[in-house]
Amino acid sequence: xxxxxxxxxxxxxxxxxIFIFGFYIVVHGHITPGxxxxxxxxxxxxxxxxxxxxxxxxxxxxxxxxxxxxxVESAGLMLYICTAxxxxxxxxxxxxxxxxxxxxxxxxxxxYGVNPGDLFTAGTIPILNFAIGIExxxxxxxxxxxxxxxxxxxxxxxxxxxxxxxxxxxxxxxxKGKGGRK
Amino acid sequence: xxxxxxxxxxxxxxVLVVLATLILLVPAVGLNFGDPITSSTDQxxxxxxxxxxxxxxxxxxxxxxxxxxxxxxxxxxxxIAVLGVAMVFRRxxx
Numbered sequence: 536x537x538x539x540x541x542x543x544x545x546x547x548x549x550x551x552x553i554f555i556f557g558f559y560i561v562v563h564g565h566i567t568p569g570x571x572x573x574x575x576x577x578x579x580x581x582x583x584x585x586x587x588x589x590x591x592x593x594x595x596x597x598x599x600x601x602x603x604x605x606x607v608e609s610a611g612l613m614l615y616i617c618t619a620x621x622x623x624x625x626x627x628x629x630x631x632x633x634x635x636x637x638x639x640x641x642x643x644x645x646x647y648g649v650n651p652g653d654l655f656t657a658g659t660i661p662i663l664n665f666a667i668g669i670e671x672x673x674x675x676x677x678x679x680x681x682x683x684x685x686x687x688x689x690x691x692x693x694x695x696x697x698x699x700x701x702x703x704x705x706x707x708x709x710x711k712g713k714g715g716r717k
Numbered sequence: 718x719x720x721x722x723x724x725x726x727x728x729x730x731x732v733l734v735v736l737a738t739l740i741l742l743v744p745a746v747g748l749n750f751g752d753p754i755t756s757s758t759d760q761x762x763x764x765x766x767x768x769x770x771x772x773x774x775x776x777x778x779x780x781x782x783x784x785x786x787x788x789x790x791x792x793x794x795x796x797i798a799v800l801g802v803a804m805v806f807r808r809x810x811x
Contacts, residue, residue: 565772630785657772684809
């Protein structure tokens with residue numbers, strides 16, 4: 536069940552790159568292939584790698600309580616619904632693309648035909664992409680965290696203590712059975 | 718298995734396999750892929766999506782603009798699924 540030292544350190548190196556790649560996929564959803572669902576899944580993969588390469592309980596204490604992901608997930612869905620309802624208030628109907636070509640945020644004039652693309656075009660589509668992205672990221676991370684909670688993985692201190700006990704030949708057998716998981 | 722009328726009778730199984738093969742062959746033989754009968758809708762999206770939504774990615778313009786309500790439903794389904802998982806396994810984490 537435990538991962539070796541090389542695997543853990545490679546995971547620690549790769550996690551930020553995976554986060555950046557997932558964020559790129561989410562933000563460029565209206566220009567390149569990809570979008571909120573795909574990018575959110577990539578970022579959740581990074582969270583799973585984070586949980587594997589750090590120890591689960593250390594990880595939970597250090598960066599990511601499980602409530603934060605629930606909050607992120609709910610915030611994503613709320614952002615989507617609020618953007619959808621803003622279409623009624625500002626424009627003509629639910630999910631109306633009122634920001635498109637308005638000149639403001641995400642409203643740059645669009646070049647038609649084959650073009651490399653501008654990040655600040657397409658109106659509400661980038662906002663909805665971002666909302667779906669953080670929603671999928673939070674949802675898959677919550678599921679991954681709950682599955683890791685069921686594994687009852689040891690922390691680094693417990694594993695080190697166990698390794699030290701099994702390495703020392705003079706330790707009595709009664710003590711050896713007591714360490715480890717509770 | 719000597720019982721007559723059982724679902725595992727060899728004759729019944731042969732008939733079932735032949736029927737299933739025929740049913741599975743219908744889409745492979747009867748449909749032409751890449752040549753739909755009515756293609757006016759997809760041609761409309763290809764022609765107009767960049768003008769109407771401003772997105773270079775036609776798939777994104779369909780998923781988040783033309784069919785945005787469907788995406789809202791998808792997100793809600795995912796949310797409810799995770800809610801169910803968190804409720805069922807709520808004793809695993811504090």
